[in-house]
Amino acid sequence: MFESLSDRLTTVFDKLRSRGKVTEDDLKVALREVRIALLEADVSLKVVRQFITAVQEKALGADVLKGLNPAQQVIKIVHDELVEMLGGGAAKLNTANHPPNVIMLVGLQGAGKTTLAASCR
Numbered sequence: 696m697f698e699s700l701s702d703r704l705t706t707v708f709d710k711l712r713s714r715g716k717v718t719e720d721d722l723k724v725a726l727r728e729v730r731i732a733l734l735e736a737d738v739s740l741k742v743v744r745q746f747i748t749a750v751q752e753k754a755l756g757a758d759v760l761k762g763l764n765p766a767q768q769v770i771k772i773v774h775d776e777l778v779e780m781l782g783g784g785a786a787k788l789n790t791a792n793h794p795p796n797v798i799m800l801v802g803l804q805g806a807g808k809t810t811l812a813a814s815c816r
Contacts, residue, residue: 703711703732711766722769729773740781750776
């Protein structure tokens with residue numbers, strides 16, 4: 696799931712990088728592709744709408760930072776919003792005072808639950 700989402704986003708951003716300047720139309724096309732990629736990754740429609748709206752507002756009103764071209768600026772905004780949407784940072788896991796700790800791993804088939812559990816050992 697994450698691989699296909701990553702591939703789709705990479706394709707969208709490669710198209711943006713090939714342009715010297717990102718127009719509002721380029722942004723709309725790119726955000727449409729991001730929207731489709733997120734929906735195909737089973738992200739909630741409500742969350743996708745909020746995400747696209749936030750990115751669009753920030754991208755249209757953003758000044759280009761020094762050292763970044765407009766495409767890189769859009770990519771940075773999308774990255775920052777994805778991080779924010781996923782929680783914004785690391786959260787501390789509350790554990791019991793005495794072992795064992797019971798943790799339930801939930802995810803789609805092939806998402807890496809078993810690998811994660813084995814690596815935490």
